[in-house]
Amino acid sequence: MAKGDIRIGVVGATGVVGETFQILLDQRAFPFSELRLFASEASRGLKRNVDGREFEVTSLKDGCFDGLDIVFFSSGDDISKEWAPKAVKAGAVAIDNSGAFRMDEGVILGVPECNADLFPKLKIGERPGARAQIIANPNCSTIQLVVALKPLADRYGLDFVRVSSYQSVSGAGKAGIEELLEQTKLAVEGEIPTKGATFPKPIAFDAIPQIGSFVTDGSADDGFCSEEIKIMKETRKILRLPDVRVSAFTVRIPTLNSHAETVWVTLKKPAASLLEIEAVLAEAEGVELFSRASRDYPTQAFASGADPVYVGRVHKDPNDETTWMMWVVSDNLRKGAALNGIQIAETMYGLKPAAEVR
Numbered sequence: 001m002a003k004g005d006i007r008i009g010v011v012g013a014t015g016v017v018g019e020t021f022q023i024l025l026d027q028r029a030f031p032f033s034e035l036r037l038f039a040s041e042a043s044r045g046l047k048r049n050v051d052g053r054e055f056e057v058t059s060l061k062d063g064c065f066d067g068l069d070i071v072f073f074s075s076g077d078d079i080s081k082e083w084a085p086k087a088v089k090a091g092a093v094a095i096d097n098s099g100a101f102r103m104d105e106g107v108i109l110g111v112p113e114c115n116a117d118l119f120p121k122l123k124i125g126e127r128p129g130a131r132a133q134i135i136a137n138p139n140c141s142t143i144q145l146v147v148a149l150k151p152l153a154d155r156y157g158l159d160f161v162r163v164s165s166y167q168s169v170s171g172a173g174k175a176g177i178e179e180l181l182e183q184t185k186l187a188v189e190g191e192i193p194t195k196g197a198t199f200p201k202p203i204a205f206d207a208i209p210q211i212g213s214f215v216t217d218g219s220a221d222d223g224f225c226s227e228e229i230k231i232m233k234e235t236r237k238i239l240r241l242p243d244v245r246v247s248a249f250t251v252r253i254p255t256l257n258s259h260a261e262t263v264w265v266t267l268k269k270p271a272a273s274l275l276e277i278e279a280v281l282a283e284a285e286g287v288e289l290f291s292r293a294s295r296d297y298p299t300q301a302f303a304s305g306a307d308p309v310y311v312g313r314v315h316k317d318p319n320d321e322t323t324w325m326m327w328v329v330s331d332n333l334r335k336g337a338a339l340n341g342i343q344i345a346e347t348m349y350g351l352k353p354a355a356e357v358r
């Protein structure tokens with residue numbers, strides 16, 4: 001990809017998603033002419049290297065987005081709520097990783113493999129102008145799920161999706177990784193770790209069936225935690241299938257990075273055979289299939305640092321002709337966050353990346 005004149009900002013540049021953005025800008029040779037890195041006051045003055053150039057981290061202040069075309073946000077809901085509208089006011093497209101705007105009517109919840117037709121078209125060297133807007137990046141567990149479901153929805157129609165997740169600690173940011181490492185060290189030294197600041201229980205050598213807070217309001221969402229509700233609602237919005245039934249159960253496990261999901265997908269029309277459904281998945285954009293014939297399957301460590309959504313262990317549920325089971329794994333910091341954001345930008349500009357990982 002030739003160098004171009006796209007001026008970008010990354011808010012949350014010192015976090016795990018923000019740092020992944022910077023790695024991807026390099027790896028994909030994203031054609032930026034200007035890069036502004038933002039984090040909290042505490043990180044002001046830190047230096048980061050991107051594309052062989054040194055950039056200094058600054059804090060957010062009025063006017064800080066002036067002249068930028070794209071601003072990637074990865075600093076949490078509160079910062080996005082306050083600052084993403086300011087980026088749009090300054091004439092930029094704000095690609096937001098937080099949950100602040102995802103379900104807002106009129107806000108695109110973007111996954112290029114699923115709904116690129118909704119994205120505005122931008123030209124390198126031209127300001128977004130009237131196309132300046134917030135585009136939301138979905139929740140990490142939702143993104144990998146919809147990339148795997150999209151080809152099945154198109155070919156067979158979707159009736160019911162049941163998903164259970166196995167989510168890594170990096171999904172809770174830098175603090176999540178540190179908490180697992182510290183507690184693991186304590187446990188290995190023979191001590192019993194106590195609850196830390198990030199997870200609701202000690203995470204070392206254990207699984208926690210709660211991600212986010214529980215709904216206890218007696219509504220249809222009662223008993224679910226917020227991560228599960230995100231998956232259920234966002235999947236319907238992205239696939240533009242408001243009536244598809246989606247049921248999610250999310251679990252935090254003590255892996256460092258990448259999320260895995262076991263998925264039961266009930267199709268509207270039966271698939272003829274395993275080979276047929278594997279062929280549909282193998283051809284799908286963004287999916288890498290481990291077929292039955294490969295006698296192998298992807299793992300979370302394998303998916304870490306790579307771009308695709310890996311699908312394996314596809315097999316029919318013997319209890320129901322139209323239900324198939326599969327294992328879906330992807331890097332939550334890449335496709336689940338920064339990579340999806342950069343792909344949204346590339347799609348808007350009609351760009352192809354210089355390189356993809358695996």
Ligand SMILES: NC(=O)c1ccc[n+]([C@@H]2O[C@H](COP(=O)([O-])OP(=O)(O)OC[C@H]3O[C@@H](n4cnc5c(N)ncnc54)[C@H](OP(=O)(O)O)[C@@H]3O)[C@@H](O)[C@H]2O)c1
Pocket residue numbers: 011012013014015016017018038039040041042043060073074075076077079097098099138139140170171172173174175332333336337
């Ligand atoms: N981790 C994932 O897998 C994942 C996936 C999808 C979406 N997301 C979303 O992405 C966002 C970032 O997540 P993360 O995992 O990267 O978290 P993280 O590692 O905790 O990083 C948070 C970032 O926000 C910055 N920040 C904090 N206060 C700020 C302020 N007042 N002004 C500007 N920046 C500020 C931090 O800067 P300092 O270092 O200076 O504190 C840091 O750069 C969250 O909205 C999260 O929900 C995360």
